Amino acid sequence: MTRIKKTPLDLLDDIYSLAYWMTGSEDTSRDLVNRTYLYANTKTRETDLLKTFRECYVDQFGQYTDFCISEKTCHTPLKLIESLRQWAADIKFSVLLSEISGLKHRQISEIVGKPVDTVRLWLFWGRKLLVNDIQLKASA
Amino acid sequence: MVIITGGAGFIGSAMLWELNRNGEENIIIVDDLGSTTTGQWRNLSGLRFADFIAKNLFPDLLERGALEGISAIIHMGANSSTTETDADHLLSNNFGYSKKIAAYCMAHDARLIYASSAATYGDGQNGYSDNIDGVDTLRPLNMYGYSKQLFDRWALKHGVLDKASGLKFFNVYGPNEYHKDDMTSVVFKAFHQIGEKGTVQLFQSHRPDYLDGEQLRDFIYVRDCTSIMAWMLEKPEVSGLFNVGTGTARSFKDLATATFSALGRQPEINYIPMPETLRDKYQYYTCAEMAKLHSAGYNKTFTSLEKGVKEYVQHYLAASNPYLDNGKKTSHA
Incomplete structure (x- = not known):
């Protein structure tokens, strides 16, 4: 399948959606989008723009995001759970990049600065955890 | 730990x-x-x-x-x-x-x-x-x-x-240096001088091979x-x-100019004589x-002087919270 190259302007809605999924706040999302576009120009690549967005996010929130990662919900060893918790924001972001933006594993790897194998592991567990997370919220 | x-x-x-x-x-x-x-x-x-x-x-x-x-x-x-x-x-x-x-x-x-x-x-x-x-x-x-x-x-x-x-x-240079008094970076000092007087003071050169403000630092x-x-x-x-x-030496003049630019202003730099006590110890080039x-x-690329100063000035020095802070809560919290 051929992927159409998007300009930074085409990506504005996608980035706002990512920001809203990550923060749950309209004001914070607007601020994140503004910061992300501060250094962008018409020639900025999609990957570079998303890399900047990730930088802006972790600059302000670290790895904090609303994401329930619990051993009870996914039945995984505690050590793995702790490692997943440490990278909560990057894992959630990777899943969103894959599911919302439709990026390939290699592109996600470049954006979050981790090896492709790590990204694949994160996507595997991240999808499971995110489904649980959404179900938990829906039942709340 | x-x-x-x-x-x-x-x-x-x-x-x-x-x-x-x-x-x-x-x-x-x-x-x-x-x-x-x-x-x-x-x-x-x-x-x-x-x-x-x-x-x-x-x-x-x-x-x-x-x-x-x-x-x-x-x-x-x-x-x-x-x-x-x-x-x-x-x-x-x-x-x-x-x-x-x-x-x-x-x-x-x-x-x-x-x-x-x-x-x-x-x-x-x-x-x-x-x-x-x-x-x-x-x-x-x-x-x-x-x-x-x-x-x-x-x-x-x-x-x-x-x-x-x-x-x-x-x-x-960069955020969280604010407690260092005299030891703060020239960006920090220039930002405040611009705010107070609209100009920045740099030392004159006392060597013929360097122009005023062209003393170089990494x-x-x-x-x-x-x-x-x-x-x-x-x-x-x-x-x-x-x-x-x-690995690249840049001048104090470049630094001051980048600070003016980050504030959207034209550079106005005054050169003042260096104190006698400093002249024999002063370094004109480090890299x-x-x-x-x-x-x-x-193998990561280093932030350019212009980009670093712009971020420091716009995101920190001119912001209501000038400190490095990633403990903010999202609205989910």
């Missing part, structure tokens, strides 16, 4: 912020916050860490084995004033204290990353190479530089540098420093002394040789 000495200081707190960005919060800060009027405590207020230990209690706790599970010590704590006149204080604080920490790390196989300084190069007559063979030939111009060089030499002699990494920081953004340290934490096999600069760090595998 990671320990950061000088964790409330400029580079130390920036390193805490960097580790927080990577989800690392099991960190102990060792420092002495001094008077509340310096506002140094604010460097920590938006960051996450497990505990705070007073600087004077820390060596004893280490010796007694009261702290378990230490995987790394990032030793940034020091008196970094190049104008400090109490030599004994500098020796005990910068040399003696560092020896205790190094001894612990070697005995317990903990990673040690410590701050040396570009001040060890003195007037630069022996160059700015971080080659370990040249350590003994350097002649620092002030006691601060000498206290750092003493530790480098001790670490080399006792094999500490076979496992540890010593970082010779060049001219670092300015490095603090985020590049923390990026290097975070990389080194993941690479325990990387050891020895390393320059931490960009880090960076080949060693690159050949060790560090």
Whole structure:
């Protein structure tokens, strides 16, 4: 399948959606989008723009995001759970990049600065955890 | 668990912020916050860490084995004033204290990353190479530089540098330097001078081969420093002394111009005579040789002076909260 190259302007809605999924706040999302576009120009690549967005996010929130990662919900060893918790924001972001933006594993790897194998592991567990997370919220 | 000495200081707190960005919060800060009027405590207020230990209690706790599970010590704590006149204080604080920490790390196989300084190069007559063979030939111009060089030499002699990494920081600028009074960067000083008077004062040149304001330094953004340290934490096999600069010398005039530009203003720079007492010691050129760090595998691009100053000014100095802060909550919380 051929992927159409998007300009930074085409990506504005996608980035706002990512920001809203990550923060749950309209004001914070607007601020994140503004910061992300501060250094962008018409020639900025999609990957570079998303890399900047990730930088802006972790600059302000670290790895904090609303994401329930619990051993009870996914039945995984505690050590793995702790490692997943440490990278909560990057894992959630990777899943969103894959599911919302439709990026390939290699592109996600470049954006979050981790090896492709790590990204694949994160996507595997991240999808499971995110489904649980959404179900938990829906039942709340 | 990671320990950061000088964790409330400029580079130390920036390193805490960097580790927080990577989800690392099991960190102990060792420092002495001094008077509340310096506002140094604010460097920590938006960051996450497990505990705070007073600087004077820390060596004893280490010796007694009261702290378990230490995987790394990032030793940034020091008196970094190049104008400090109490030599004994500098020796005990910068040399003696560092020896205790190094001894612990070697005995317990903990990673040690410590701050040396570009001040060890003195007037630069022996160059700015971080080659370990040249350590003994350097002649620092002030006691601060000498206290750092003493530790480098001790670490080399006792094999500490076979496992540890010593970082010779060049001219670092960026957020969380606000408590440093006279030792703050020219960007910080220029930002405030522009706000107060609309102009920036720089020293005239007293050498015919340099124009006014064209004295050169290797300015490095603090985020590049923390990026290097975070990389080194993941690479325990990387050891020895390393320059931490960009490898490109830029002028004070460039720095002031970038500050004006970040504020959307035209440069207005006044050149004032350098005090007589400084003239014979003043350096006109410093620039880090960076080949060693690159050949060790560090391949990230350094932030350009213009981009670093723009970010520092617009995101921090001109913001309501000028401190590094990644402890903000999303609305989900």
